[in-house]
Amino acid sequence: METFNLSDVTDAELLQSDRLARDACVNLDDCYQCGKCTAGCPMVHEMDLVPRQLIRMLQLGLTKRALSAKTPWICANCMVCSARCPQGVDIAAIMLAVRRTAKKQGLQPVREADLFDDAFVANIRSFGKSNEAILAAKYNLLSSHLTQDLLNAPRMAARGMIGPKIHSVKDRAAVRRLVDRALADEGDREGDQGDASVLLHPSAAAAGAATTSPGGDLR
Template structure:
Protein backbone atom coordinates (compact mmCIF):
# COMPACT_ATOMS: atom_id res chain seq x y z
CA UNK A 1 0.00 0.00 0.00
CA UNK A 2 1.01 3.60 -0.33
CA UNK A 3 2.78 5.70 2.25
CA UNK A 4 2.22 9.45 2.35
CA UNK A 5 4.37 11.72 4.48
CA UNK A 6 1.81 14.47 4.98
CA UNK A 7 4.43 16.79 6.49
CA UNK A 8 6.32 16.83 3.21
CA UNK A 9 3.58 18.69 1.35
CA UNK A 10 5.28 21.80 -0.03
CA UNK A 11 3.82 25.25 -0.50
CA UNK A 12 4.24 24.64 -4.23
CA UNK A 13 2.00 21.57 -3.92
CA UNK A 14 -0.63 23.62 -2.10
CA UNK A 15 -0.45 26.36 -4.73
CA UNK A 16 -0.86 23.79 -7.50
CA UNK A 17 -3.91 22.33 -5.74
CA UNK A 18 -5.34 25.81 -5.22
CA UNK A 19 -5.02 26.53 -8.93
CA UNK A 20 -6.64 23.21 -9.89
CA UNK A 21 -9.63 23.81 -7.64
CA UNK A 22 -9.91 27.47 -8.68
CA UNK A 23 -9.91 26.51 -12.37
CA UNK A 24 -12.55 23.87 -11.72
CA UNK A 25 -14.65 26.04 -9.41
CA UNK A 26 -14.58 23.28 -6.83
CA UNK A 27 -14.16 23.37 -3.07
CA UNK A 28 -12.38 20.18 -1.99
CA UNK A 29 -13.68 20.56 1.56
CA UNK A 30 -17.22 19.93 0.31
CA UNK A 31 -16.38 16.26 -0.34
CA UNK A 32 -17.16 13.87 2.50
CA UNK A 33 -15.91 10.84 0.60
CA UNK A 34 -19.15 8.95 0.06
CA UNK A 35 -17.89 7.35 -3.15
CA UNK A 36 -21.13 7.80 -5.08
CA UNK A 37 -19.00 9.24 -7.95
CA UNK A 38 -16.73 6.20 -8.16
CA UNK A 39 -19.61 3.75 -7.92
CA UNK A 40 -21.48 5.39 -10.80
CA UNK A 41 -18.45 5.99 -13.03
CA UNK A 42 -18.64 3.90 -16.22
CA UNK A 43 -14.84 4.04 -16.57
CA UNK A 44 -13.77 3.46 -12.97
CA UNK A 45 -12.49 -0.01 -13.94
CA UNK A 46 -9.90 1.67 -16.16
CA UNK A 47 -8.81 4.17 -13.55
CA UNK A 48 -5.80 3.81 -11.30
CA UNK A 49 -7.41 6.32 -8.90
CA UNK A 50 -11.18 6.49 -8.42
CA UNK A 51 -12.70 9.98 -8.75
CA UNK A 52 -13.27 9.92 -4.99
CA UNK A 53 -9.62 9.08 -4.43
CA UNK A 54 -8.47 11.86 -6.76
CA UNK A 55 -10.31 14.27 -4.48
CA UNK A 56 -9.01 12.54 -1.34
CA UNK A 57 -5.40 12.75 -2.53
CA UNK A 58 -5.85 16.44 -3.32
CA UNK A 59 -7.39 16.92 0.15
CA UNK A 60 -4.24 15.31 1.56
CA UNK A 61 -1.95 17.50 -0.55
CA UNK A 62 -0.65 14.61 -2.69
CA UNK A 63 -0.79 16.56 -5.93
CA UNK A 64 2.18 14.94 -7.66
CA UNK A 65 0.58 11.49 -7.46
CA UNK A 66 -2.64 12.93 -8.88
CA UNK A 67 -0.82 14.61 -11.76
CA UNK A 68 0.76 11.25 -12.67
CA UNK A 69 -2.59 9.46 -12.49
CA UNK A 70 -4.27 8.04 -15.59
CA UNK A 71 -7.75 8.64 -14.13
CA UNK A 72 -8.33 12.24 -15.27
CA UNK A 73 -7.23 11.25 -18.79
CA UNK A 74 -9.49 8.21 -18.89
CA UNK A 75 -12.47 10.31 -17.70
CA UNK A 76 -14.99 10.75 -20.51
CA UNK A 77 -16.58 13.77 -18.75
CA UNK A 78 -19.97 12.04 -18.97
CA UNK A 79 -20.93 13.96 -15.80
CA UNK A 80 -22.70 11.06 -14.07
CA UNK A 81 -20.57 11.78 -10.99
CA UNK A 82 -21.49 15.46 -10.93
CA UNK A 83 -25.18 14.74 -11.46
CA UNK A 84 -25.29 12.35 -8.50
CA UNK A 85 -22.86 14.05 -6.10
CA UNK A 86 -24.77 14.92 -2.91
CA UNK A 87 -22.52 17.92 -2.41
CA UNK A 88 -22.86 19.11 -6.01
CA UNK A 89 -19.11 19.02 -6.61
CA UNK A 90 -18.24 19.60 -10.28
CA UNK A 91 -16.07 16.47 -10.50
CA UNK A 92 -15.75 16.39 -14.29
CA UNK A 93 -14.43 19.97 -14.28
CA UNK A 94 -11.98 18.93 -11.59
CA UNK A 95 -10.76 16.09 -13.82
CA UNK A 96 -10.19 18.53 -16.69
CA UNK A 97 -8.35 20.94 -14.41
CA UNK A 98 -6.06 18.14 -13.27
CA UNK A 99 -5.31 17.40 -16.92
CA UNK A 100 -4.43 21.04 -17.53
CA UNK A 101 -2.20 21.04 -14.47
CA UNK A 102 -0.49 17.84 -15.58
CA UNK A 103 0.24 19.33 -18.99
CA UNK A 104 1.64 22.45 -17.37
CA UNK A 105 3.95 20.14 -15.42
CA UNK A 106 4.97 18.42 -18.66
CA UNK A 107 3.10 15.23 -17.86
CA UNK A 108 0.62 13.31 -19.95
CA UNK A 109 0.02 9.94 -18.30
CA UNK A 110 -2.20 8.75 -21.15
CA UNK A 111 -0.35 9.97 -24.20
CA UNK A 112 -3.05 8.88 -26.65
CA UNK A 113 -5.77 10.82 -24.83
CA UNK A 114 -3.70 13.97 -25.03
CA UNK A 115 -2.92 13.49 -28.74
CA UNK A 116 -6.57 12.74 -29.50
CA UNK A 117 -7.79 15.82 -27.60
CA UNK A 118 -5.33 18.13 -29.34
CA UNK A 119 -6.16 16.79 -32.78
CA UNK A 120 -9.89 16.86 -32.14
CA UNK A 121 -9.82 20.47 -30.97
CA UNK A 122 -7.50 21.53 -33.80
CA UNK A 123 -9.90 19.99 -36.31
CA UNK A 124 -12.95 21.67 -34.84
CA UNK A 125 -11.09 24.94 -34.69
CA UNK A 126 -10.15 24.75 -38.33
CA UNK A 127 -13.36 23.38 -39.87
CA UNK A 128 -16.00 23.99 -37.23
CA UNK A 129 -16.87 20.31 -37.33
CA UNK A 130 -15.10 17.07 -36.56
CA UNK A 131 -14.07 15.03 -39.60
CA UNK A 132 -13.83 11.45 -38.41
CA UNK A 133 -11.64 10.09 -41.20
CA UNK A 134 -9.16 12.94 -40.98
CA UNK A 135 -9.11 12.74 -37.21
CA UNK A 136 -8.52 8.98 -37.26
CA UNK A 137 -5.78 9.28 -39.85
CA UNK A 138 -3.95 12.03 -38.01
CA UNK A 139 -4.35 10.22 -34.71
CA UNK A 140 -2.93 7.00 -36.10
CA UNK A 141 0.06 8.85 -37.53
CA UNK A 142 0.75 10.89 -34.41
CA UNK A 143 0.25 8.09 -31.94
CA UNK A 144 2.07 5.44 -33.90
CA UNK A 145 -0.96 3.13 -33.78
CA UNK A 146 -0.90 3.08 -37.58
CA UNK A 147 -3.56 0.48 -38.22
CA UNK A 148 -5.97 1.21 -35.37
CA UNK A 149 -9.61 1.12 -36.57
CA UNK A 150 -8.50 0.87 -40.22
CA UNK A 151 -10.74 -2.16 -40.76
CA UNK A 152 -13.75 -0.09 -39.70
CA UNK A 153 -13.21 2.41 -42.53
CA UNK A 154 -14.98 0.50 -45.35
CA UNK A 155 -18.04 -0.16 -43.18
CA UNK A 156 -18.21 3.49 -42.10
CA UNK A 157 -17.79 4.68 -45.69
CA UNK A 158 -20.58 2.35 -46.82
CA UNK A 159 -22.96 3.92 -44.31
CA UNK A 160 -21.90 7.41 -45.30
CA UNK A 161 -20.31 8.08 -41.93
CA UNK A 162 -17.02 9.02 -43.59
CA UNK A 163 -16.41 10.27 -47.10
CA UNK A 164 -13.93 12.04 -49.35
CA UNK A 165 -15.28 15.56 -48.75
CA UNK A 166 -14.59 17.53 -45.57
CA UNK A 167 -17.41 18.75 -43.31
CA UNK A 168 -17.07 22.47 -42.73
CA UNK A 169 -19.12 25.27 -41.26
CA UNK A 170 -19.84 28.23 -43.52
CA UNK A 171 -18.31 30.95 -41.38
CA UNK A 172 -14.96 29.55 -40.37
CA UNK A 173 -13.65 32.94 -39.30
CA UNK A 174 -16.41 33.05 -36.68
CA UNK A 175 -15.19 29.71 -35.38
CA UNK A 176 -11.68 31.08 -34.95
CA UNK A 177 -13.06 34.13 -33.16
CA UNK A 178 -15.03 31.82 -30.88
CA UNK A 179 -11.91 29.86 -29.99
CA UNK A 180 -9.97 33.08 -29.50
CA UNK A 181 -12.54 34.41 -27.11
CA UNK A 182 -12.68 31.14 -25.17
CA UNK A 183 -8.91 31.16 -24.82
CA UNK A 184 -8.85 34.78 -23.71
CA UNK A 185 -11.45 34.12 -21.01
CA UNK A 186 -9.24 31.39 -19.61
CA UNK A 187 -6.46 34.01 -19.55
CA UNK A 188 -4.08 32.62 -22.07
CA UNK A 189 -4.37 29.14 -20.67
CA UNK A 190 -2.52 26.78 -22.98
CA UNK A 191 -4.20 23.81 -21.42
CA UNK A 192 -5.41 21.63 -24.23
CA UNK A 193 -2.86 23.01 -26.65
CA UNK A 194 -5.55 24.31 -28.93
Protein backbone atom coordinates in the same frame (compact mmCIF):
# COMPACT_ATOMS: atom_id res chain seq x y z
CA MET B 1 -0.90 0.81 -1.67
CA GLU B 2 0.98 4.06 -2.06
CA THR B 3 2.18 5.83 1.08
CA PHE B 4 2.76 9.55 1.40
CA ASN B 5 4.60 11.64 3.96
CA LEU B 6 2.38 14.62 4.57
CA SER B 7 5.30 16.52 6.08
CA ASP B 8 6.74 16.69 2.58
CA VAL B 9 3.73 18.58 1.21
CA THR B 10 4.90 21.98 0.06
CA ASP B 11 3.10 25.30 0.33
CA ALA B 12 3.12 25.51 -3.45
CA GLU B 13 1.27 22.20 -3.65
CA LEU B 14 -1.35 23.39 -1.17
CA LEU B 15 -1.82 26.59 -3.11
CA GLN B 16 -2.12 24.65 -6.31
CA SER B 17 -4.81 22.33 -4.99
CA ASP B 18 -6.73 25.43 -3.88
CA ARG B 19 -6.45 26.82 -7.35
CA LEU B 20 -7.61 23.59 -8.95
CA ALA B 21 -10.62 23.56 -6.65
CA ARG B 22 -11.34 27.18 -7.50
CA ASP B 23 -11.11 26.47 -11.24
CA ALA B 24 -13.65 23.67 -10.73
CA CYS B 25 -15.85 25.85 -8.47
CA VAL B 26 -15.61 23.14 -5.82
CA ASN B 27 -14.99 23.28 -2.09
CA LEU B 28 -12.75 20.28 -1.41
CA ASP B 29 -13.81 20.26 2.24
CA ASP B 30 -17.32 19.26 1.17
CA CYS B 31 -16.08 15.77 0.28
CA TYR B 32 -16.37 13.35 3.21
CA GLN B 33 -14.89 10.44 1.27
CA CYS B 34 -18.01 8.29 1.05
CA GLY B 35 -16.93 6.85 -2.31
CA LYS B 36 -20.26 7.10 -4.09
CA CYS B 37 -18.50 8.78 -7.05
CA THR B 38 -16.23 5.78 -7.32
CA ALA B 39 -18.99 3.21 -6.98
CA GLY B 40 -20.75 4.63 -10.04
CA CYS B 41 -17.71 5.41 -12.20
CA PRO B 42 -17.77 3.33 -15.42
CA MET B 43 -14.03 3.78 -16.13
CA VAL B 44 -12.76 3.17 -12.60
CA HIS B 45 -11.19 -0.17 -13.54
CA GLU B 46 -8.58 1.69 -15.57
CA MET B 47 -7.75 4.47 -13.10
CA ASP B 48 -4.58 4.56 -10.99
CA LEU B 49 -6.32 6.73 -8.40
CA VAL B 50 -10.06 6.14 -8.07
CA PRO B 51 -12.10 9.39 -8.06
CA ARG B 52 -12.41 9.39 -4.28
CA GLN B 53 -8.64 9.04 -3.93
CA LEU B 54 -7.96 11.84 -6.38
CA ILE B 55 -10.11 14.17 -4.29
CA ARG B 56 -8.30 12.97 -1.14
CA MET B 57 -4.92 13.78 -2.70
CA LEU B 58 -6.12 17.30 -3.40
CA GLN B 59 -7.56 17.69 0.10
CA LEU B 60 -4.19 16.75 1.55
CA GLY B 61 -2.23 18.95 -0.83
CA LEU B 62 -0.66 15.98 -2.63
CA THR B 63 -1.15 17.91 -5.81
CA LYS B 64 1.82 16.61 -7.74
CA ARG B 65 0.50 13.08 -7.36
CA ALA B 66 -2.94 14.20 -8.50
CA LEU B 67 -1.52 15.99 -11.55
CA SER B 68 0.48 12.95 -12.63
CA ALA B 69 -2.52 10.61 -12.26
CA LYS B 70 -4.02 8.84 -15.25
CA THR B 71 -7.44 9.27 -13.67
CA PRO B 72 -8.59 12.57 -15.23
CA TRP B 73 -7.46 11.36 -18.66
CA ILE B 74 -9.28 8.06 -18.28
CA CYS B 75 -12.40 9.89 -17.10
CA ALA B 76 -15.00 9.79 -19.90
CA ASN B 77 -16.72 12.90 -18.52
CA CYS B 78 -20.00 11.02 -18.11
CA MET B 79 -20.70 13.05 -14.95
CA VAL B 80 -22.24 10.20 -12.99
CA CYS B 81 -19.95 11.10 -10.07
CA SER B 82 -21.15 14.71 -9.95
CA ALA B 83 -24.78 13.70 -10.39
CA ARG B 84 -24.68 11.27 -7.47
CA CYS B 85 -22.43 13.06 -4.95
CA PRO B 86 -24.48 13.51 -1.76
CA GLN B 87 -22.45 16.63 -0.97
CA GLY B 88 -22.88 18.24 -4.37
CA VAL B 89 -19.17 18.10 -5.19
CA ASP B 90 -18.68 18.48 -8.95
CA ILE B 91 -16.08 15.74 -9.27
CA ALA B 92 -16.21 15.79 -13.06
CA ALA B 93 -15.24 19.48 -12.99
CA ILE B 94 -12.25 18.61 -10.81
CA MET B 95 -11.22 15.97 -13.34
CA LEU B 96 -11.28 18.64 -16.05
CA ALA B 97 -9.34 21.16 -13.94
CA VAL B 98 -6.64 18.62 -13.06
CA ARG B 99 -6.32 17.44 -16.65
CA ARG B 100 -6.10 20.96 -18.11
CA THR B 101 -3.49 21.98 -15.56
CA ALA B 102 -1.48 18.81 -16.11
CA LYS B 103 -1.56 19.47 -19.85
CA LYS B 104 -0.31 23.02 -19.35
CA GLN B 105 2.58 21.57 -17.37
CA GLY B 106 3.43 19.32 -20.28
CA LEU B 107 2.32 16.16 -18.50
CA GLN B 108 0.81 13.38 -20.60
CA PRO B 109 -0.18 10.52 -18.27
CA VAL B 110 -2.34 8.90 -20.97
CA ARG B 111 -0.76 9.59 -24.36
CA GLU B 112 -3.62 8.32 -26.53
CA ALA B 113 -6.29 10.45 -24.86
CA ASP B 114 -4.11 13.54 -25.24
CA LEU B 115 -3.31 12.84 -28.89
CA PHE B 116 -6.95 12.21 -29.73
CA ASP B 117 -8.27 15.39 -28.18
CA ASP B 118 -5.44 17.48 -29.64
CA ALA B 119 -6.21 16.06 -33.07
CA PHE B 120 -9.89 16.87 -32.54
CA VAL B 121 -9.20 20.50 -31.65
CA ALA B 122 -6.75 20.83 -34.56
CA ASN B 123 -9.49 19.52 -36.86
CA ILE B 124 -11.88 22.23 -35.63
CA ARG B 125 -9.18 24.90 -35.95
CA SER B 126 -8.53 23.88 -39.57
CA PHE B 127 -12.07 23.40 -40.84
CA GLY B 128 -14.46 24.79 -38.21
CA LYS B 129 -16.15 21.41 -38.27
CA SER B 130 -15.11 17.97 -37.18
CA ASN B 131 -14.24 15.70 -40.10
CA GLU B 132 -14.44 12.28 -38.55
CA ALA B 133 -12.44 10.41 -41.20
CA ILE B 134 -9.59 12.93 -41.11
CA LEU B 135 -9.64 12.83 -37.31
CA ALA B 136 -9.48 9.03 -37.21
CA ALA B 137 -6.69 8.89 -39.81
CA LYS B 138 -4.65 11.56 -38.04
CA TYR B 139 -5.13 9.90 -34.67
CA ASN B 140 -4.02 6.54 -36.05
CA LEU B 141 -0.88 8.13 -37.51
CA LEU B 142 0.03 10.08 -34.37
CA SER B 143 -0.66 7.22 -32.01
CA SER B 144 0.95 4.57 -34.27
CA HIS B 145 -2.26 2.52 -34.03
CA LEU B 146 -2.22 2.46 -37.80
CA THR B 147 -4.76 -0.26 -38.47
CA GLN B 148 -7.25 0.58 -35.73
CA ASP B 149 -10.82 0.61 -37.10
CA LEU B 150 -9.33 0.48 -40.60
CA LEU B 151 -11.77 -2.25 -41.66
CA ASN B 152 -14.65 -0.05 -40.56
CA ALA B 153 -13.67 2.71 -42.99
CA PRO B 154 -14.97 1.06 -46.19
CA ARG B 155 -18.09 -0.04 -44.31
CA MET B 156 -18.69 3.57 -43.25
CA ALA B 157 -18.07 4.82 -46.78
CA ALA B 158 -20.59 2.28 -48.14
CA ARG B 159 -23.20 3.69 -45.75
CA GLY B 160 -22.59 7.30 -46.74
CA MET B 161 -21.09 8.08 -43.33
CA ILE B 162 -17.71 9.18 -44.64
CA GLY B 163 -16.67 10.38 -48.07
CA PRO B 164 -14.12 12.43 -49.93
CA LYS B 165 -15.91 15.70 -49.18
CA ILE B 166 -14.33 17.87 -46.48
CA HIS B 167 -16.89 19.58 -44.28
CA SER B 168 -15.94 23.13 -43.49
CA VAL B 169 -17.41 26.40 -42.28
CA LYS B 170 -17.43 29.30 -44.74
CA ASP B 171 -15.66 31.64 -42.35
CA ARG B 172 -12.69 29.48 -41.45
CA ALA B 173 -10.67 32.51 -40.36
CA ALA B 174 -13.25 33.48 -37.75
CA VAL B 175 -13.22 30.04 -36.15
CA ARG B 176 -9.44 29.91 -36.24
CA ARG B 177 -9.25 33.32 -34.51
CA LEU B 178 -11.78 32.14 -31.94
CA VAL B 179 -9.80 28.99 -31.17
CA ASP B 180 -6.50 30.86 -30.88
CA ARG B 181 -8.03 33.58 -28.71
CA ALA B 182 -9.67 31.09 -26.39
CA LEU B 183 -6.48 29.08 -26.01
CA ALA B 184 -4.42 32.21 -25.35
CA ASP B 185 -6.93 34.02 -23.21
CA GLU B 186 -7.50 31.46 -20.51
CA GLY B 187 -3.86 31.55 -19.51
CA ASP B 188 -4.17 35.27 -18.82
CA ARG B 189 -7.36 34.87 -16.91
CA GLU B 190 -5.89 32.15 -14.75
CA GLY B 191 -2.95 34.37 -14.04
CA ASP B 192 -5.42 36.92 -12.71
CA GLN B 193 -7.16 34.27 -10.66
CA GLY B 194 -3.87 33.47 -9.01
CA ASP B 195 -4.23 36.73 -7.10
CA ALA B 196 -7.68 35.91 -5.80
CA SER B 197 -7.86 35.81 -2.03
CA VAL B 198 -10.32 32.94 -1.80
CA LEU B 199 -8.24 30.12 -0.41
CA LEU B 200 -9.70 26.92 0.83
CA HIS B 201 -6.76 25.74 2.93
CA PRO B 202 -6.17 28.13 5.83
CA SER B 203 -2.61 26.88 6.07
CA ALA B 204 -2.02 27.66 2.43
CA ALA B 205 -3.33 31.18 2.88
CA ALA B 206 -0.73 31.79 5.55
CA ALA B 207 1.96 30.07 3.54
CA GLY B 208 1.09 31.98 0.41
CA ALA B 209 1.37 35.29 2.18
CA ALA B 210 4.63 34.33 3.81
CA THR B 211 6.62 32.54 1.14
CA THR B 212 5.32 32.77 -2.39
CA SER B 213 3.40 35.10 -4.58
CA PRO B 214 0.15 33.19 -5.06
CA GLY B 215 0.12 31.34 -8.29
CA GLY B 216 3.68 32.36 -9.05
CA ASP B 217 5.13 28.89 -9.26
CA LEU B 218 2.07 27.13 -10.50
CA ARG B 219 2.78 27.28 -14.18
